[in-house]
Amino acid sequence: MNTSYNPRQITIGGHKYKIVYKKDLEDFGSLDVDKKIITIRSGLKINDKLDTILHEAFHACLAISGLSYLIDDENKEEALVRAFDSLLLPTIKKELKKTLKKQQN
Numbered sequence: 001m002n003t004s005y006n007p008r009q010i011t012i013g014g015h016k017y018k019i020v021y022k023k024d025l026e027d028f029g030s031l032d033v034d035k036k037i038i039t040i041r042s043g044l045k046i047n048d049k050l051d052t053i054l055h056e057a058f059h060a061c062l063a064i065s066g067l068s069y070l071i072d073d074e075n076k077e078e079a080l081v082r083a084f085d086s087l088l089l090p091t092i093k094k095e096l097k098k099t100l101k102k103q104q105n
């Protein structure tokens with residue numbers, strides 16, 4: 001498996017977010033909404049890295065859309081993002097794999 005997945009930038013809703021990697025980060029990832037920086041713990045396995053980037057990207061979506069202000073509660077926002085991580089994201093990945101396979105044929 002390709003382990004060289006280390007994106008340095010991601011675009012979310014037209015906004016560019018810098019991705020930086022840091023040793024000894026307490027969590028797998030974090031998001032600085034104002035600076036538009038996603039920090040990822042270095043040394044994560046490729047799947048954990050992708051999941052963490054997408055997790056932080058979803059937090060960024062909530063911030064950009066303004067929905068963070070409606071939720072206005074870190075725990076509620078985290079619950080929403082984790083529901084997306086564990087329920088919708090696996091379905092998206094699975095369907096994406098199917099379409100990528102079809103495109104190769």
Ligand SMILES: [Zn+2]
Nearest residue numbers: 055059078081
């Ligand atoms: Zn989170």
